[in-house]
Amino acid sequence: MKILNKKNTIFLCSICNINSGTCNEDCKFCSQSVRYKADIERFKQKPIEEIQAEAVNARDAGALGFCLVTADKGLNDKTLEFVCNVAKAVKEVAPELRLIACNGTATLEQLLTLKENGIKAYNHNLETSESFYPQICTTHPWSERYETCQNVNKAGMVLITGGIFGLGESKEDRISMIESLNSLNPSSVPINFYHHNEALELQPNPLSVDEALELVRLTREMIPKAQRIMVAGGRELMFGDRQNEIFTNGANSIVIGNYLTTAGREMNKDLEMLQSLNLEVATKVN
Numbered sequence: 001m002k003i004l005n006k007k008n009t010i011f012l013c014s015i016c017n018i019n020s021g022t023c024n025e026d027c028k029f030c031s032q033s034v035r036y037k038a039d040i041e042r043f044k045q046k047p048i049e050e051i052q053a054e055a056v057n058a059r060d061a062g063a064l065g066f067c068l069v070t071a072d073k074g075l076n077d078k079t080l081e082f083v084c085n086v087a088k089a090v091k092e093v094a095p096e097l098r099l100i101a102c103n104g105t106a107t108l109e110q111l112l113t114l115k116e117n118g119i120k121a122y123n124h125n126l127e128t129s130e131s132f133y134p135q136i137c138t139t140h141p142w143s144e145r146y147e148t149c150q151n152v153n154k155a156g157m158v159l160i161t162g163g164i165f166g167l168g169e170s171k172e173d174r175i176s177m178i179e180s181l182n183s184l185n186p187s188s189v190p191i192n193f194y195h196h197n198e199a200l201e202l203q204p205n206p207l208s209v210d211e212a213l214e215l216v217r218l219t220r221e222m223i224p225k226a227q228r229i230m231v232a233g234g235r236e237l238m239f240g241d242r243q244n245e246i247f248t249n250g251a252n253s254i255v256i257g258n259y260l261t262t263a264g265r266e267m268n269k270d271l272e273m274l275q276s277l278n279l280e281v282a283t284k285v286n
């Protein structure tokens, strides 16, 4: 089995949408955009107690990473303050969790503020190749995404950046995106597979399971220094009963629990899967 950290341990991460479905951008794969009127839950700020309960639940299920996600193009003063307050509140109840923020475009100054408030890592995805990007988003440029990732590195935070496959991009686009990701030297690379929502104009994800597994393997090989290749959104839908094969193709991290706007499977099913494969849940961040 090809697992990078040699100990066959799998890093579990849980994501928490602390603000949902309020974004004005037009990313064509995203049901959180207000433009597409997808039938999802929308709220400005999740109550802190609810977030704390989710954090405790995730920790108890074995998650090491807890990602605070907001739905907007980027940070503003109000969001920054909210994320910092949430970070402090989560640390009070689950200090073992590594806090990750995923709040869109961020300046160096904003990232340093997050860092001072206990956020260790920042996730901002390139989503797709630079050349294909204008076909999936017209309201902000790919370069802004790349710059935010550079800011994360400048801030001395752990960079998490990846993308989404199955948007209608070509094979060359996929390789180009992976090369761009590698150029940013990320610690963790989340790979998502497009999960179609009927409110979105994009066609359903055309990838076969074999093609998707090949993309996991390619990402692992083309970003050799990344500590983790994470299979994130779309895992259950994309791989079905072949989910175990992501690990033999180089993935060593998964998201457990629900995604931002779609349900994941029960956490204990994932834990059972790992156990049946003789894979241990990572108990510390390497």
Ligand code: SF4
Pocket (backbone or CB within 6 Å): 023, 024, 025, 026, 027, 030, 031, 032, 033, 070, 071, 072, 073, 104
């Ligand atoms: S900027 Fe983020 S939240 Fe907004 S539509 Fe794009 S992917 Fe969705």
